[in-house]
Amino acid sequence: MSYKSLLVHLDTSQAALPRLEFAFRLARQLNAHLTALLTLVRPESGSFYVMAGAAEFLAEHDRVSTERRNALERWFKAETARTTVSADWRVATDHATDVVRNAARLADLVVAGQFDPDDPGSFIANQFLEHLVLDAGRPVLIVPYAGDFSTIGLHPVVAWDGSREAARAVADATPLFIHAKQTTIVTIGAQGGEPPGSRLPGADIAAVIARHATAAAVTVEETQAEPARAVGDALLTRAAELGGDLIVMGCYGHARWRELVLGGASRVILKSMTMPVLMSH
Structure with a gap:
């Protein structure tokens, strides 16, 4: 038994790039194919359109989200070219809970990130991680938002x-x-x-x-x-x-x-x- 298909879920949080790096190391260790799935979440403008500065908030949110998406994709392509890891890149804007759950069911192992209450970019949906663990039908390897994890599974x-x-x-x-x-x-x-x-x-x-x-x-x-x-x-x-x-x-x-x-x-x-x-x- 081995993992041959890995899925790493990405968001626009500060922890997303370290998580992607972690997933690449694991894929190399296991000689597995890696699918990187970035889900983009945009606040519902209708829920706060009466607030002063709502338009500016959304514009800044979109700017930061685009910058982080591009940075992740550039790093992914560079690492794929540099290493022998077989990998593919996907971006989804549909409801993340359903999209990631369905993608997880086609993987041997899912890599996901811990929610960081101090980083709005890590919010995907209410109880997103709980739903993923309980509904995916696959093991979920959760990476903390803080820390450096250079080894995995040695102990x-x-x-x-x-x-x-x-x-x-x-x-x-x-x-x-x-x-x-x-x-x-x-x-x-x-x-x-x-x-x-x-x-x-x-x-x-x-x-x-x-x-x-x-x-x-x-x-x-x-x-x-x-x-x-x-x-x-x-x-x-x-x-x-x-x-x-x-x-x-x-x-x-x-x-x-x-x-x-x-x-x-x-x-x-x-x-x-x-x-x-x-x-x-």
């Missing part, structure tokens, strides 16, 4: 609770385990209301991973049962202490009326991640 840290989502994430991350030098399984104990011992042991999934990662050491660490939010914080802290460069985890969520509701640990990771995270649903 994955796997959040394991024996659930369907966690099992899906482990299976989806298998091509990265093959290249790992060290893999750590962090087990999450039974939560309130679950009988002790109801979750699959970490040693069992470690043995499964070790059959793929024959050159890597696979170790298991156990954690005590904690509230979901505390589990998310503890996982981020422990992954950093271990020197991990990737977190692998299942994403829990469901639709409630017109809103997606994620599990507490998933919400914490999406908001506070300090390293790339591969999520599967």
Whole structure:
């Protein structure tokens, strides 16, 4: 099993170029084809046309968006010419949630960016990333908006609770385990209301991973049962202490009326991640 088709989603945020660079490195590492999909989002002028300076705001938005689009495309073409990476460039102006979801279903792995509340260019749509992770049917590798990530998958840290989502994430991350030098399984104990011992042991999934990662050491660490939010914080802290460069985890969520509701640990990771995270649903 390997990733041979990668999709990287781009926006007009400051983090878009580092994300594109990250995706190119990953494509070279995996000898995979890379599709770069830039979605352009323009504010609805009708929603604030009565505001003073609305026309100037839209003009400035369009100017910045065009500049960043051109800069991304120039870098993409230069890198494609410089390297042996097979790649194609796409731009979409339709509803980004639908466009990216549909493109993701044709890829083996999707690279997307964490939302940056201080950068308007990173806003795509309400709960865009949540919809992508839950609806794509493909693993989504989320890159934080801050940080320099020169390696990926040399030391994955796997959040394991024996659930369907966690099992899906482990299976989806298998091509990265093959290249790992060290893999750590962090087990999450039974939560309130679950009988002790109801979750699959970490040693069992470690043995499964070790059959793929024959050159890597696979170790298991156990954690005590904690509230979901505390589990998310503890996982981020422990992954950093271990020197991990990737977190692998299942994403829990469901639709409630017109809103997606994620599990507490998933919400914490999406908001506070300090390293790339591969999520599967």
